[in-house]
Amino acid sequence: MRETLAGTGVMIRLGLRRDRWLLPFWIAGFALISYSTAVAGAELYPELGSRVEAATALNATASMVALFGRIYDPTSIGALSLIKYTAFMTAILAVLMAILVVRHTRADEESGRLELLGGGRLGRDAPLASALTISLGANLALGLLSAAALTAGGLPSSGSLAFGLGWAATGMAFSAVAGVAAQVTASARAATGFSIGFIAVTYALRAVGDLAEPGPSVLSWLSPIGWNQQIRAFAGDRWWVLALPAALCLVLVPAAFALRAARDLGAGLRAERPGPSAGSLAGVWDLAVRLQYRLLLAWSVAFVLFGVVIGSLVSNVGELLNSPNAQDLIRRIGGQAALTDAFLAAEISIMGVLAAAYGVSAANHLRSEEASGHTEALLGTATTRIRWAASHFAFALAGVTVLLLLAGVSIGAGAASAVGDAALVGRSTVAALAQVPAAWVLAGVALAVFGWAPRLAGMVWVFLLALVALGEFGVLWNAPEWLMELSPFRHSPLLPVDSGAVPALAALTVAAAALAALGFAGWRRRDLTA
Amino acid sequence: MDSVVEMTGVVKRFGAVTALDGLDFEVAAGEVHGFLGPNGSGKSTTLRLLLGLLRSSAGSIRVLGLDPWHDVAALHRRLAYVPGDVALWPNLTGGEVIDLLGRLQGVHDRARRDRLLELFELDPSKKSRTYSKGNRQKVALVAALATDAELFLLDEPTSGLDPLMEDAFRGCVRELRAQGRTVVLSSHILSEAEALSDRVSIIRAGKVVETGPLEQLRHLTRTSVTADLAAVPPGLDVLPGVHDVVVTNHRVTAQVEPAGLGPFLDALTSAGLQSLTSQPPTLEDLFLRHYGDISAGDAAAAVGTTTGRSGVPRPGLPGDGGRRSRDA
Numbered sequence: 001m002r003e004t005l006a007g008t009g010v011m012i013r014l015g016l017r018r019d020r021w022l023l024p025f026w027i028a029g030f031a032l033i034s035y036s037t038a039v040a041g042a043e044l045y046p047e048l049g050s051r052v053e054a055a056t057a058l059n060a061t062a063s064m065v066a067l068f069g070r071i072y073d074p075t076s077i078g079a080l081s082l083i084k085y086t087a088f089m090t091a092i093l094a095v096l097m098a099i100l101v102v103r104h105t106r107a108d109e110e111s112g113r114l115e116l117l118g119g120g121r122l123g124r125d126a127p128l129a130s131a132l133t134i135s136l137g138a139n140l141a142l143g144l145l146s147a148a149a150l151t152a153g154g155l156p157s158s159g160s161l162a163f164g165l166g167w168a169a170t171g172m173a174f175s176a177v178a179g180v181a182a183q184v185t186a187s188a189r190a191a192t193g194f195s196i197g198f199i200a201v202t203y204a205l206r207a208v209g210d211l212a213e214p215g216p217s218v219l220s221w222l223s224p225i226g227w228n229q230q231i232r233a234f235a236g237d238r239w240w241v242l243a244l245p246a247a248l249c250l251v252l253v254p255a256a257f258a259l260r261a262a263r264d265l266g267a268g269l270r271a272e273r274p275g276p277s278a279g280s281l282a283g284v285w286d287l288a289v290r291l292q293y294r295l296l297l298a299w300s301v302a303f304v305l306f307g308v309v310i311g312s313l314v315s316n317v318g319e320l321l322n323s324p325n326a327q328d329l330i331r332r333i334g335g336q337a338a339l340t341d342a343f344l345a346a347e348i349s350i351m352g353v354l355a356a357a358y359g360v361s362a363a364n365h366l367r368s369e370e371a372s373g374h375t376e377a378l379l380g381t382a383t384t385r386i387r388w389a390a391s392h393f394a395f396a397l398a399g400v401t402v403l404l405l406l407a408g409v410s411i412g413a414g415a416a417s418a419v420g421d422a423a424l425v426g427r428s429t430v431a432a433l434a435q436v437p438a439a440w441v442l443a444g445v446a447l448a449v450f451g452w453a454p455r456l457a458g459m460v461w462v463f464l465l466a467l468v469a470l471g472e473f474g475v476l477w478n479a480p481e482w483l484m485e486l487s488p489f490r491h492s493p494l495l496p497v498d499s500g501a502v503p504a505l506a507a508l509t510v511a512a513a514a515l516a517a518l519g520f521a522g523w524r525r526r527d528l529t530a
Numbered sequence: 531m532d533s534v535v536e537m538t539g540v541v542k543r544f545g546a547v548t549a550l551d552g553l554d555f556e557v558a559a560g561e562v563h564g565f566l567g568p569n570g571s572g573k574s575t576t577l578r579l580l581l582g583l584l585r586s587s588a589g590s591i592r593v594l595g596l597d598p599w600h601d602v603a604a605l606h607r608r609l610a611y612v613p614g615d616v617a618l619w620p621n622l623t624g625g626e627v628i629d630l631l632g633r634l635q636g637v638h639d640r641a642r643r644d645r646l647l648e649l650f651e652l653d654p655s656k657k658s659r660t661y662s663k664g665n666r667q668k669v670a671l672v673a674a675l676a677t678d679a680e681l682f683l684l685d686e687p688t689s690g691l692d693p694l695m696e697d698a699f700r701g702c703v704r705e706l707r708a709q710g711r712t713v714v715l716s717s718h719i720l721s722e723a724e725a726l727s728d729r730v731s732i733i734r735a736g737k738v739v740e741t742g743p744l745e746q747l748r749h750l751t752r753t754s755v756t757a758d759l760a761a762v763p764p765g766l767d768v769l770p771g772v773h774d775v776v777v778t779n780h781r782v783t784a785q786v787e788p789a790g791l792g793p794f795l796d797a798l799t800s801a802g803l804q805s806l807t808s809q810p811p812t813l814e815d816l817f818l819r820h821y822g823d824i825s826a827g828d829a830a831a832a833v834g835t836t837t838g839r840s841g842v843p844r845p846g847l848p849g850d851g852g853r854r855s856r857d858a
Contacts, residue, residue, distance in 0.1 A: 110620075186659075187620070266659075277655040279622075279629030287630060291619065373617030377670065380581055380611030380683075381634035382603050527544075528583040 006123035011130035031145040038153025041081025055080050063346035066207040069229045078155045078234025086229045094174035098195035101178035104131035107188035135175035143168025163233035169245035170228040176252035183259035186268030288391035296399045304410045310347045311414020345495040351407040352435030355400045356442040362396035363446035367457035400439045408432025431495035437508035438488035444515030451522025532559040534712045540589030549575045551736035564723030565716040567733035573716040574614045607636045610674035614685035616666045618658035625654030628673045637678035646672040664690035682713045752785040754809040760802025
C-alpha cells in the first residue's frame with residue numbers, strides 16, 4: 001500500500017464506529033420508503049388506464065415536471081410510482097452523502113482530531129480515502145437494498161436494480177464532489193455549503209432541461225441528478241447512463257487527492273491573510289452578524305438565481321400542454337391564469353421550505369457556538385444569556401425574511417419578464433412573504449431544542465426533513481391527517497394571498513413566538529454544556 | 531476581611547455524577563488565592579458556578595455579594611474570566627476578539643491592552659485559527675487583564691505559555707495584587723501557585739480538603755531530612771513523628787513531622803552528625819498528601835513508625851524537584 005494511504009483501514013473502522021447508528025438508519029430508511037412506495041403505487045393505480053391518465057397529467061403539469069421530472073413510459077407502474085424519487089429523493093441522498101464525507105474529512109481536520117491521529121502511522125490521504133470508501137459502501141448497500149425492496153414490493157427486478165444502482169452511483173458522484181469541496185475550502189461549514197449549493201444548481205439545471213420541448217434538453221445532461229433520471233428505470237432501463245456518474249467519480253476522486261497533496265493539514269488552498277489588529281465589533285449582535293452574514297449572503301445569491309430561473313419557467317407552462325388530456329385539465333382548474341398561479345404557488349412553497357432550512361441552520365449557530373466553547377468566554381463578560389441567544393435568533397428570523405423577500409421579487413421578476421405581466425412581481429412577493437411565519441416556526445423549534453435539549457440540535461434537521469417528506473409523500477404513505485396537520489408548511493397560505501390568509505399567518509407567528517419563549521426559558525435555567 | 535467569594539455546602543451534580551460534593555470555598559478581598567487540584571477534581575466546575583455558567587444543585591454561592599446565577603450582568607461587569615480551554619472564533623483576529631470581550635465586559639483600557647500585547651509578544655492581526663495554544667491563551671489573558679475588574683477568575687491561565695511568558699504573567703498578577711484586586715488562580719502547577727498565592731485551597735473529589743495561608747499549611751506536612759552520620763543508631767524509626775526512615779550505609783533519610791524534629795535532630799547529633807540537608811515541605815508535598823494516596827498516608831499514621839508496613843518510601847530524592855510517586 002502507498003505510504004500516504006497508511007492507516008486507511010483503521011480510519012474506516014473508526015468511521016463505521018462513529019456512524020454505527022447514522023448509516024444503518026439512512027440505508028434502512030431509503031429501503032423502507034422504496035418498499036412502501038412500490039406497494040402503495042400498485043394499490044393506487046391498479047389498472048393500465050388509471051396509470052396512463054395519471055402519468056399524462058403529471059407530464060402535462062409544468063410545476064411537477066420542474067420539480068420531479070418526466071415519466072418516460074406512461075404505462076409503467078414503476079416509473080409512475082417512483083416519479084418523486086429519481087430527482088427529489090436523490091437530492092436528499094446527495095445532501096446526506098456530502099455531509100458524510102465532510103464529516104470525516106474537513107470537519108475532523110478543523111476540530112484538530114486529525115492532528116491527534118496524524119501523530120500515529122496515518123498517511124496524508126487516509127482520511128479522504130476512508131471517507132470515500134465508507135461512502136461507497138453505504139451507497140452500494142443503500143442502492144442494492146432499495147432495489148431488493150422494490151422487487152419485494154412487486155416491481156420488475158431489472159428496473160429495480162437500475163433504479164437502486166442509479167441512487168448508488170449518483171450518491172457516490174456527490175460524495176466525490178464533497179471530497180473535492182473539503183479540499184478547496186478551509187472550514188467544514190463552507191465545504192458542506194459548497195456541496196449543497198452544487199446539488200441545488202444541478203437540480204435547477206435538470207428542472208430547466210426537463211421543461212424544454214420536446215423532452216430533456218442538453219441542460220438535463222449536464223446534471224448528475226438529470227443523469228439519474230435519464231437512466232429511465234422501469235421505462236427502458238438505460239444501463240449505459242450509469243457510466244456517466246462513474247466517469248465523474250473517476251475524474252473528481254483523483255482531483256481531490258491531488259488537491260490534498262497540494263496543501264497543508266488544516267489549510268485551504270488559499271493562505272490565511274492577516275486581518276485588522278483592532279476590532280470594531282461592539283457587542284453580541286455585531287458578532288452574530290459577523291459570524292453569520294457570509295452564509296446569508298451565499299443563500300441570498302442562490303435564492304435570487306434560483307428565483308429568476310424558476311420564475312421564468314412560467315412561459316413554458318402553456319407550451320407543455322398540447323395533449324387533449326392536459327387541455328381538459330387546464331379548463332377544469334380555471335384556465336391559463338390559474339395554471340400560472342398554481343405553478344408559482346408550488347415554486348414559492350418550495351422556497352418557503354428552503355428558507356426554513358436556512359432559519360434552522362442560523363438558529364443552530366447557538367448550539368455550535370456553545371459546543372465549541374465560544375459562549376463560555378462571552379458569558380464570562382457582562383453579556384446576559386438572553387441577550388446573546390437573542391442575537392443569533394434575531395439574525396435567523398431576519399435572514400428568513402430577507403431570503404423570502406428576495407425569492408418573491410426574483411420569482412416575480414422572472415415570471416413577469418417571461419409573460420409580460422408586471423403585476424406578477426407584487427403577487428409573488430406577497431405570496432413569498434406569507435411563507436415567512438412557517439419558516440419562523442422552524443427557527444423557533446431550533447431555539448426550543450437549544451433551550452431544553454441542546455445535544456439534540458442536529459435532530460431539528462431530521463424533524464425538518466420529516467416534515468418535508470410528510471408533506472410530499474404523506475398521502476402516498478397513508479399518514480393520518482392530524483400528523484400532517486402538524487407541519488407548519490401545511491398552514492402557509494398559497495398564492496394568490498389575500499386577507500383571508502391573516503388568521504393562519506397570525507397563528508403561525510404566535511406558535512413561533514411561543515416556541516421562542518419556551519426556548520429562552522429553558523436556556524435561562526440550564527447549565528452550559530459542551 | 532471581606533469575603534469576595536463565599537461558597538457553602540455547594541453540590542453540583544451532572545446526572546448521576548456528583549462533581550462537587552458539599553464544597554466550602556472562601557476567598558478574601560485583595561488576596562491571590564491558589565485553587566489547587568488535579569484534573570477532574572472540580573476546579574473548572576467551581577469557577578463556572580462562580581460565573582453562573584452552571585447552576586448549583588444545592589448550597590449557597592455569593593460572589594462580590596451577588597448571586598452569580600441571578601445577577602449575571604451586574605456581577606460580570608466587576609469580574610474578568612479566563613476559561614481553562616480557550617476557544618476562539620477561527621475567522622476573527624486576536625485583536626478583534628480582545629476588543630469584543632473587553633467591550634462586552636464594560637471597561638476596556640486601550641492603552642493597557644496595547645501594553646499587554648507588547649508584554650506577551652502577541653500579534654493581534656493574525657486570524658485566531660492560525661494561533662498556537664499558547665497564543666490563544668494569551669488572547670484570553672490580555673482580554674481579561676485589560677479590564678478594570680475587581681475579581682479575576684483565572685482557570686489554569688498559564689497552560690501553554692512558555693517560561694518567559696509565565697514570568698510576564700506572574701508580574702501582571704503581582705501588579706493586580708498591589709492594586710488591591712482579588713485573583714483566584716486555579717492550577718495544578720504547584721510552583722506557580724506557590725510563587726503567587728497568599729492563600730491556597732486544595733480540592734479533591736469535589737471537596738475543599740485544605741485551605742489556609744501557605745505557611746500554615748506547611749506545618750501540616752513533613753520536612754525531608756537527609757543526614758550523614760558516623761554510625762547509624764538503632765531505633766530512629768520508633769521516634770515519634772518520624773516516618774519513612776531509609777538507611778543506606780551511613781546515610782539516613784526520613785520524613786519528619788514538625789513536632790518530631792527536635793528529638794530526631796538530638797538523636798542525629800548524638801550519633802555523630804557529619805552533614806545535614808533538610809528540605810522544607812513544598813506545596814507538592816501538601817498535594818501529594820491529599821492525592822498521592824490518602825489511604826497509604828493514613829496507614830502510615832496508624833501504624834506509626836514501625837518499619838515494613840508503613841514503609842512506603844518515597845523513591846525520589848528530597849529536593850529533586852520531580853513529582854514523587856507514593857504508590858511505587
